[in-house]
Each structure stands twice: as C-alpha cells, then as structure tokens.
Amino acid sequence: MTQEFHRAPRIEVPGTFNFRDLGGHRTDDGGAVAFGRLYRADGLGRLGPDGVAMLQEMRIVSVVDLREEKEVANIPDAVDGLGARYSHMPLLGNRYFPLDKDIPDRIVLDAPSLPALYAAMIETAGPRFVDVITHIADIEQDATVFHCSAGKDRTGLVAAFLLSILGVERDAVVDDYALTEEYLGDDFRAALRSHFSSAGISSVSAMATEAKPEWLADVLDRLDREHGGVEGYLVDHGLRDGVTDRLRASLTEARTPTS
Template identity: 35%
Template sequence: MSERWIDLVGAVNVRDLGGLPTTDGGATRFGQVLRSDNLQDLIGDDIDRLTGEHRLRDVVDLRTTYEVTSEGPGPLTRVPDVTIHHLSLYPEVGTATDVEADSVLPWTGRDDEEAIWVNAGVYYTNYLRHRPGNVVAALRTMTTSGGSTLVHCAAGKDRTGVVCALALSVVGVDRQAVVDDYVQTGERVDAIMSRLKATATYAADLEGRPNDANLPRAESMHTFLDFIDTEFGSPAGWLARHGWTDAETAALRARLVG
C-alpha cells in the first residue's frame, strides 16, 4: 500500500484512501478521500500539490477548539478554493475564548495507560456517543465535495482513524483492509510524534511517553468495529440511527468505489 502515501514537507501522515479492496471484488478510487495529521506546517509546494494534483476542496478538521485556537489559523484557511469544516469529536466544554476548558489529547489527565492504549477501541466509542452529528457531517462532506476531501486531527490516527473506518466500512471495504489502513499510521509514528512534541500545544501531554505507546494496534480497530456490529448491526446501522440515509450510502459509494 506504499503508493497510497503522499509525501509532503509540512505533514508526515498523509495518504489516499484509494486502492483498498471491497467485499465485492472492487477497490476504492484514488483522489476522493485523503487522511492526514495536523496540516499546520504545510508549505506552498504542499498546498499546490494538494489543491492541484489531488484536487483538494474540503478539509474535515476533527481537532478541538482548544487545538485550533492554540495552533492558530492553518495555511489552508487562506486558500479560497478550500473549505474547512471544523467537526470536533470531543464534547466542547469551553468556549472560543475559554480554551483552557477543553482537553487537547485523549489521555489528558489520565494515568490509566491500559484504559487508553490497550482498550483504545472502547475509547473510540466515545466519539460516537459525544459527537454523532459531527461524525455524520464528516461523511456527508466526503459525499458532496466538489473535489477530494481530507480528514485530519493531530496525529491522524485516532479521530481520523474512526471517521475513515466508518466511511470505508459503509461503502463495502473489506474489514481487514479497514483495519490495515488504520494500522498503517504506525509506519510514520516516529515522525508524527516528533512533530507533535515540537509544539507547545501537545508537548506537555506527550512528555515521557515512548513513541511505541502511540502505535495503532489492530485489536483497537477490531474492538471498535465489533462494538458497532454488536450494538447497531453494522456501521451503516449506527449511521442510520443518526440520520444517514440509504441514498447517502449510495452517493458515498459512487464517489469512493464508483
């Protein structure tokens, strides 16, 4: 799956969701949905590649208000042809001016390593419980974009992984391929953590944590998807519970699979 990587200067975990096998023998299309870590450091050439070669038109930013405010306006906010959709997956307990009230990363204030890392798949269900409307809105953005959609958070692993896993699942991507895409972020974990540790926004949360503690594990995504299957029948079942329609599934499949 190396051809799916998009190597940029200002982001290190960027890849295309094309080329993934579907259960009916097909594959997802390239140039429709991208996933990434934080886009704050994109340089001009990166932006030109994304908006030109990769036809980027919509960005789904899953970070909290705290993160967005702390990092400041990213370079893509100044690109007229790109629309930014801020769709946090955490409950925003603060306001735009009271950013201290919002957590930055999921382990903030937590000492229970096992709860966060071994049972990350259980933790991911919080995104569905806290911000179902934003999860659905993220998939709708993919469906209606005039070009490609890029989904990102800070590392491009947890929040981004959940949204992309739901999108891939609902269009019929093979379950193991969904899990493999999630795990693929591990190939870039050292570079991802180096970027985050270099910023005041994330450095304190990451201090003293080995990079291996941040590796995406296959069992985490299996746990998350198994939970959805058990509670709602399928990812499509969960989405339908929150207003997603069969027509939207067909539209997303037409875009991602053809």
C-alpha cells in the same frame, strides 16, 4: 496463507507525516475505492507554499478539520491560498481539548488509553460522525482531505467508517488503520511534542503514536453487537437515507475488465 491487502503509501506532502489516499482498497462488489478523491492526514498547520501547491495539484476542494478548538487555536491549518472549503468539525465536540478546561461536560478518561478514548467517541460523537460523513458525501467532484493532529484516532475512525460503508473487507479496514503506526516516526514525535507543549499538554505518550489493530477491531465488533455494524450505528445517530448510496456512487469505481 496471509491475505495481502492494499497498503497506501505515505504521500510526502511537506509539513505532514501521515498523509495518504484512501483509494485502492477492493470493495465487496468487485470494484475498488477510487484514487484521488478522498485523503486522510495528520495536521495541516505546517504545509508552507510547497505543501499548499501540492494539495492544489491533488484538486483538493474540501478540508475537514476534526480537531478540538484548542488544537486549532494553537496551530491553525495553513491552507490560505488553497482555495478549498475549510470546515472545522470537531469530532469530540470541543469537550476533550476545550479552551476552557473547566467546562462541566468535559470528556475526562478515568484511565487514559486509546481504547478508552475510542469508547468515549463511540458513546458521545455519533451525531458528529454522521455530520462528517454526510459532509464528505456532498463533495461529488474533485477531492476531500480530513484530518486531526496525528491522523490516527479521530481520523482513523472516520476512515474506518467510510471504508466499511464503501464495502471494504473488515480485515483490510483494520490493516489500513494499523498502517499509521509505521508512518509516525521520530520526526513526527518531535513535531507533535512541540504542538502538545504549545497546547498546554505536558507530554507525548504512547497514545500519540500507537495504532494497534485490535483496538479498531474491538470498536467494529462493538458496533456489530450494538447496532448491526457501522452503517447501523450511523443510522441510529441520524444518518439520512441516500447518503451511503451517494458515497458509493462518488467514491468507488467498477473493476476494469481484463482481456
């Protein structure tokens, strides 16, 4: 029998397509990831007043933008008035969509594909994964949202790493990643096409909307082989003692006893 995992509904924040709560996943100690503390999303450049008001109601005090500088320059987050701390933490180090396309260390994929992009992230972004996860661990009250453009690849790997650290079962982590593909429909593709055009990118390919479970599973298997798992990968790239403990203490809750 196929096991049913928690499936986070899309939160209909105006101007977004893939905004959801990481809470609700069961953890290996019998607890769960807490609701209302950690959100993942696509771009926040089209929130408008109603979207900002909704994020205020969610008590979001930290916005982590994983996009490259060119993406941010073209469509900055529309979070004025939110009152949250905005942190631009480009996961690919401004080497994938740089403002200067002629930089010497630009990341160029030999054969453009999402598995190739994920491999590049694993090979080049270890310290930046650590910075993002440490930053999230430092927010001990209210809520954080982290996002990229589609809320799928950079956001998807950060979400997978966080859920793994919090003790969520591997299959549930992969299922959460793959859920993105269901939420990125025609409206999202139209908005993304406009965004890519303004960023000087010629077309929206399948890379923009696909999230196949085997792609994330391959990443996690690689981290198992090479680092002993997600936490080992992060430790090997500078994760300090105590960060994972703070995450678990802050972002998980015990199972509620039943009578």
